[in-house]
Amino acid sequence: MTAEPAPAGAPAPADFIRDIVAQHVAEQRYPRIVTRFPPEPNGYLHVGHAKSICLNFGIARENGGTCNLRMDDTNPAKEDIEYVQAITTDVHWLIDGWADHCLGLKPKGAVPAAQIANGKPDFYAASVPPSDLGHPTSGNEPFYASDYFEQIHAYAVTLIQKGLAYVCDLSPKETEEYRGAPDKPGRDSPYRNRSVAENLDLFARMRAGEFPDGARSLRAKIDMASPNIWLRDPLLYRIRHTTHHHAGSAWCIYPLYDFAHCLSDYLEGITHSICTVEFEVHRPLYDWILGSLDLPRALPHQYEFAKLNLSYMVFSKRRLLHLVQSGAVSSWDDPRLPTLAGVRRRGIPASALRRLAAAVGITKFDSVTDLALFEHIVREDLNVTSQRRLAVLRPVKIVLTNLAPGESVACTATNNPQDETPTTRPINLTREVFIESDDFAEVPPPKYFRLKPGGEVRLKYACIIRCDEVVKDAAGQVTELRCTAELDTRAGQPNADKKVKGTIHWVSASNSIAAEVRLYDRLFNVPEPGADDDFLKHLNAHSLEVVTARVESSLKEVGSGGCFQFERLGYFTTDTQDHRPGFPVFNRTISLKDTWAKPPGAK
RNA sequence: UGCCUGAUGGUGUAAUGGUAGCACAGCAGAUUCUGACUCUGCUUGUCUAGGUUCGAGUCCUAGUCGGGCAGCCA
Secondary structure (H helix, E strand, O other), rough: OOOOOOOOOOOOOOOHHHHHHHHHHHHHOOOOOOOEEEEOOOOOHHHHHHHHHHHHHHHHOOOOOOOEEEEEEOOOOOOOOHHHHHHHHHHHHHHOOHHHEEEEEEEOOOOEEEEEEEEEEEEEEOOOOOOHHHOOOOOEOEHHHHHHHHHHHHHHHHHHHHOOOEOOOOOHHHHHHHHOOOOEEEOOOOOOOHHHHHHHHHHHHHHHOOOOOOOEEEEEOOOOOOOHHHHHOOEEEEEEEEEEEOOOOOOOEEOOHHHHHHHHHHHHOOOEEEHHHHHHHHHHHHHHHOOOOOOOOOOOEEEEEOOOOOOOOOOOOHHHHOOOOOOOOOOOOOOOOOOOHHHHHHHOOHHHHHHEEEEEEOOOOOOEHHHHHHHHHHHHHHHHHHHEEEEOEEEEEEEEOOOOOOOEEEEEEEEEOOOOOOOEEEEOOOEEEEEEEEHHHOOOOOOOOOOOOOOEEEEOOOEEEEEEEEEOOOOEEEEEEEEEEHHHHHOOOOOOOOOOEEEEOOOOOOOOEEEEEEOOOOOEEEOOOOHHHOOHHEEEEOOOOEEEEEEEHHHHOOOOOEEEOOOOOEEEOOOOOEEEEEEEEEEEEEEEOOOOOOOOOOO
């Protein structure tokens, strides 16, 4: 059993980062644990981000802390408000009912407030008080790094005043040349030893817009010979005459990630700044910047973990964007995509994502998790929550010759056998019914339990039928099966206990409706498509098949958000875009496990 | 040939000097009005070589292999 991350009071997940946090809590290092989830709004969130969200919000909820949602929006050229909205929606969806009470937001429009901390001037970006967190969307919004531009700029000025930063006139290309290589030290910029006064003047003129993009930059003065590239006088500010989706046209200089991120963490009072391992080499710079500014409050620290990889999927923003733009998938929320919008539309519950995160754990080892684990968790989750219904994807008509036209035999179907006290619904057996074409074989393979000429099978919730005659058209295609219904094998009838090997699903021809069903399968047919630059050649040509199915009439008026198990087939959910009551459109979330005659690797 | 970091069954992880455990996958069986679920059993593992120790997956040394880092991206 793969458990949902434990509720308060039960054992919480353990990993090396939680161990560190627990130690800090034990020694009361911080008054309160504050983490953050800081996406850049330049793309949609995916299942990999879900791991990070679950870690950061999980640590917050396990320790009575908060986790701030922050847009890491320091590069106006790549970011867009569309992504801000999508990210906010996705985060709310993923943590709803689990950690929404820990979500750190701020009042709309709020910027860091001046305060005195430990006798020194300071700025602090507070989240709304815990009592207001119950209504996270009412008047509150995520934090934005761009709301800190004024303070970050002031910190840059401080660094200049301390002789720890300078304005450099090297071009981007020259800067690269001067930087050296991992195994070769860099060379000092000729502008490295400008006076404080000159740096202050130049930096002010950068801000005033006197210079074109790329003409100058602000750099930290650290060590051009450091074995760590990120300590070789890294850039702090660049000139970009671009409007910003959140900050508007207030700025033409923008801080880079390394400078903005650690300071954003500080301003928000973050205690544990958790990121992925590619930032490990940046940590000395993170510490250098914060350590150089004489900041009055406790400093945040950075910890790194390995990002999630799932087999048969790609996660990189570049590749996801390519899939969307090339038309390989329809949109960012295409149900085949591992985006949170996609998996949500696919019908995967947020709880399954949380349980996946708990199941894979947190380490620094670069691993690839078997998609089968995710699929297992999704099935396990849906199995207990999904109402069962009958649907036939590829119908074959059966005529029950011993039933009169218009005759209706009342039967009772169980809604969910997993419930402690299962409820039922009535269904009707009629003269004409549809069964799955897979469930009849004129020439059955060995150990075939389903219907065959002269054979018997049970129609689930109804009775056993016997196949008397196979009717075909001129082309030799089966057009109908003429069968006898053994009505005394219905539940409660004398022969109810009669055993047959197979039980199949069915729908009444007259008491069912047509529905569009989208059968989704994995997007790629190799375990590591991302390992190949030409990853599109590994696309699974059969990742989407659309069929017109027959579904029981109780599904006729189902609203959006419906989630069902179609018995013996899989889990299906109504499509958020195209489903209408009266014109049902179902997406297959995932098939049921099928251990019979499944060619290896076929599914 | 620089720096950082990692390595436990097929996969993902646990064991914090004391019986290598769990989950997924796979295989076999039981059960079944879903060939699902559930249940039972089985196969498979500490990167290598030294060392410390009564005892090493764990500590030390050396090596091997993997990941990351040279955007005015994050």
